[in-house]
Amino acid sequence: xxxxxIDPGHGGQEVGAVHGQHREKVxxxxxxxxxxxxxxxxxxxxxHLTRIGDITMGLNERAIYANQLQAxxxxxxxxxxxxxxxxxxxxxxxxxxxxxxxxxxIHDWLAGFYKERxxxxxxxxxxxxxxxxxxxxxxxxxxxxFIDQETDLSWLLNNDFLSALxxxxxxxxxxxxxxxxxxxGGGSVPVRVPVTTQxxxxxxxxQAQNPAAPDFINIxxxxxxxxRIRWDAVFAQSCKETLYWKFGGSVKPEQNNFGGLGTFDGxxxxxxxxxxxxxxxxFQHWHAYCHGGELPPGRPELDPRRRxxxxxxxxxxxxxxxxxxxxxxxSPDYGVSIVRDFMARFVDEVMPATGPGSGPTPPPQEPAPxxxxxGPTPPPQEPxxPPPHSVPEWNPAAEIQxxxxxxxxxxxxxxxxxxxxxxxxxxxxRLRDKYNLKG
Ligand SMILES: [Zn+2]
Numbered sequence: 001x002x003x004x005x006i007d008p009g010h011g012g013q014e015v016g017a018v019h020g021q022h023r024e025k026v027x028x029x030x031x032x033x034x035x036x037x038x039x040x041x042x043x044x045x046x047x048h049l050t051r052i053g054d055i056t057m058g059l060n061e062r063a064i065y066a067n068q069l070q071a072x073x074x075x076x077x078x079x080x081x082x083x084x085x086x087x088x089x090x091x092x093x094x095x096x097x098x099x100x101x102x103x104x105x106i107h108d109w110l111a112g113f114y115k116e117r118x119x120x121x122x123x124x125x126x127x128x129x130x131x132x133x134x135x136x137x138x139x140x141x142x143x144x145x146f147i148d149q150e151t152d153l154s155w156l157l158n159n160d161f162l163s164a165l166x167x168x169x170x171x172x173x174x175x176x177x178x179x180x181x182x183x184x185g186g187g188s189v190p191v192r193v194p195v196t197t198q199x200x201x202x203x204x205x206x207q208a209q210n211p212a213a214p215d216f217i218n219i220x221x222x223x224x225x226x227x228r229i230r231w232d233a234v235f236a237q238s239c240k241e242t243l244y245w246k247f248g249g250s251v252k253p254e255q256n257n258f259g260g261l262g263t264f265d266g267x268x269x270x271x272x273x274x275x276x277x278x279x280x281x282x283f284q285h286w287h288a289y290c291h292g293g294e295l296p297p298g299r300p301e302l303d304p305r306r307r308x309x310x311x312x313x314x315x316x317x318x319x320x321x322x323x324x325x326x327x328x329x330x331s332p333d334y335g336v337s338i339v340r341d342f343m344a345r346f347v348d349e350v351m352p353a354t355g356p357g358s359g360p361t362p363p364p365q366e367p368a369p370x371x372x373x374x375g376p377t378p379p380p381q382e383p384x385x386p387p388p389h390s391v392p393e394w395n396p397a398a399e400i401q402x403x404x405x406x407x408x409x410x411x412x413x414x415x416x417x418x419x420x421x422x423x424x425x426x427x428x429x430r431l432r433d434k435y436n437l438k439g
Contacts, residue, residue: 002177003046004039005066007076007131008032012056017081019148024079025054027156031077031144033194034166035173040190042170043179046319048291052194053225061297063134068294069316073102073177074139075169076131079156080146086120087111090141092132099138106140106172113168119145119155142169187320189233189339189350191290195224197232197347205346209244216258219279226299227283229290233321234259234283236342237328250410258282262305262410269410270304277302285309289327292316330400330415403427 008028010016016024029051036047048069050062066074080088089107091099103124111121122143132139144165145152155161173179199217206213217235224231238245241260247253251260256272259282272278284295284303292315295301309315314327321343324335331337343350403409408430409423431437 001044001046002073002179003048003069003071004173004177005048005050005069005071005074006032006036007050007062007066007074009076009078011051011054014056017079017147019081019153022147022153022156024081024147027079027144027147027162028077029054029194030162031166031169034163035075035077035169036166036193037190038167038170039173039179040193040319041188042182043174044182045174045177045179046316047190048192049194049228051225052192052228052230055225059130060134062131063136064297066139067134067136069292071135071137073173074131074135074137075106075173076129076139076141077169078141078143080143081148082146083148084122084146085149085152086122087114087145088122088125088143090125090127090129090132090143092139093126093128095126095132095138099140102138102176103140105176106142106169109172109175110142110168113165117155117161119152187322187335189321189343191230191233191286191318191321191323192228193230195221195230195232196349201346202232202235206239206244209239210246213245214275216275216279219276223280223283226296227287227291228296229283229286232347233338233343234286236347237286237324237338238279238282239342240338250407259285261285261303272302285328286318288315289318289324290316329404 008025008031010025010028012025014025016028018024032049033052036049039045039047048065048071050065051057062076063074087110089103089110091103095103107124114121127141129141132141145156147153147156199221202220203215203217206217220231220235220238223229224234238258242251242258243249245253245258247255249260251257251269254271255269256275256278257269258275258278261270261281270281272281280299281302281304284299284301284306287295288303288306288309293310309327312327318324318327320335321339322335324338325332326334328334339350345351400409400415408427
C-alpha cells in the first residue's frame, strides 16, 4: 500500500503567515485534515500527517519522519502571503523526472479546481525549500491562496471551499500516484487525523460510567499529538480494556496499565510507574500498529510488547480503528467494538445519528438501540448459542476471547500457539478457584 505524507506547514509557536487574527498554521492543518480524510475514505493508501495538532515541529523532523516511512509522495501544504493572489506549486530545484511528472498532474488538476472559481494560477515553480530538499521521495509544496488578500482570505474562511480544496488535492494525488480505489468493507474511522472531540466530552462520558475515575484526559490529548494518533480512539480502547478505568479484571489500578498491555512473554499484565507512563506505553503499542518501527525522537521505550507487534509483521498496518481486530486482540470485531460500543457514544463524527454538519440541527433522535451497547457492565460478547442438537461453529479466536473476558487468560494469544503445562495448570486452577473446587 503506497504511503503518502501530508505536511501541514508550521504549527505551535511557528505560526507561519499572519494577517489580523488569522494564522497560516490553522488553515494548513484544516486543509491537510480534509485531504487525508478524502484519501482515507476513497483510496487504498496509508496516509500520514506530519502533525495532527497544533505543535511546533522542525523542517528536518518532518523530512526524517517521511523518510522513515519510506513514503512515495510528500505533499507540503501552505498559505501564501506578501502581495499577490492565487495558487502556485513548488518542487525542489533539482527534482527528478518522477517528481516533475507528479507535480504536473497535481498542479494541473488543482489549477482546474481554482480556475472554476476564478482564482489565478501563478504557475509551476522550483525552489530550494528544506522539506523539498531533505525528503528522499517525490515532494510537492502547494501555496494555497494569500492570507493577506481579502478575496483569497474569504475563500479560506469558507468551510465548504476548504472541503472542496481538500478533495481536489486528494484527487490530484490519487491521479498522480494512480491509487487504487479503496476496497469495500474496510474501516471507516481513520487513526492518524486531527481530533475534533472536546476533552470535556470524553471526561463526561467517563464520569458517567465511573464517577471515581481520575482525570487523565489531558495526558491522552497530549500523547495523541506526540504520537500522531487520534486520542479519542486510544481513550475509548482504554475504557474497553479497563471497564472505564474501574480495573475490574486481572489488571489492578496500581499497575497503571490503561491499555491492558501484556509483558514481553505474554504471561501477565505489565505494570508502569505512573499513569502517564502507562498511557504513553498504550500509545506506543498503537504507534507500532499505526506507524511502524520508529518512536518519535527522544521518547523512552515503555511498551514491553511493541517489538512483538513489529516482529509479527503488523508494524504500520493499522489505518483505521477497525483494523485492530484480529491484531491487538484475536476477535475480528475488536476494533469495530471500540468504534461502535465506545467512540459512538462520545465522538460526534462516529455517532450514527449525526449528519454531515450542515443545515439545521436535526431533531433529537435516539440512535437505534443496539443489543451490543454496553451499560455500566459490559455484556458478554457474542455468546452465540447454537440451536439445540446442532454442532457449534469451530471458532478458536472467539473461544480465546471468551477466556480473556472470563479472566482465565490475560493476553492476545494466537490460536495456534503452543501451551505450556504451566499455563494449562494455571487455567485449570483459576477455574477451580472460581468455582470453589477444593478437591
Ligand atoms: Zn507557510
